[in-house]
Amino acid sequence: MKIKVLLVDDEPHNLDILRIVLTALSYELYEAVCGQDALRMVDEYAPDLILLDVMLPDISGFEVCKQLKERSGFTTPIIFLSANVQAEAIEKGLSIGGVDYLKKPFDFDLLEKKISLALANAK
Structure with a gap:
C-alpha cells in the first residue's frame, strides 16, 4: 500500500514541483490549496504525512497544525515548508507540533530524507 501524503500549499508552482518529486518516490498524493x-x-483521506505551507489564504499553516493536534488520537507527522525561516517562525512551528520545518525553496534530497525520517519516527 502506498504512503499517503497531503500537500498543502496555495502556490500552484510549489504543488507542481512537489507532485513531480513525490510521485517519482511512489507516494500517493492529495493536494489542498487552503487550510x-x-x-x-x-x-477524508487520513494521510500518513502532511507537508504544510505556513502562509495560506484563509488560515495559517500554524493554525491548521494546532487544530489537528487538538484532535484526539491525531498522530500524523507534519513537516512545515515555508519561505519564512525567521527563528520565531521555526520555533513556533516546532512548538505546536510540527516534526520539522524546511525552507523554501528546498533541497529535494533533504526533503526526501526528512520525509523518510518523519515516517519512520511515526511508526
Whole structure:
C-alpha cells in the first residue's frame, strides 16, 4: 500500500514541483490549496504525512497544525515548508507540533530524507 501524503500549499508552482518529486518516490498524493481544505482532507483521506505551507489564504499553516493536534488520537507527522525561516517562525512551528520545518525553496534530497525520517519516527 502506498504512503499517503497531503500537500498543502496555495502556490500552484510549489504543488507542481512537489507532485513531480513525490510521485517519482511512489507516494500517493492529495493536494489542498487552503487550510480549511486541508482539515477536510485529513478527515477524508487520513494521510500518513502532511507537508504544510505556513502562509495560506484563509488560515495559517500554524493554525491548521494546532487544530489537528487538538484532535484526539491525531498522530500524523507534519513537516512545515515555508519561505519564512525567521527563528520565531521555526520555533513556533516546532512548538505546536510540527516534526520539522524546511525552507523554501528546498533541497529535494533533504526533503526526501526528512520525509523518510518523519515516517519512520511515526511508526
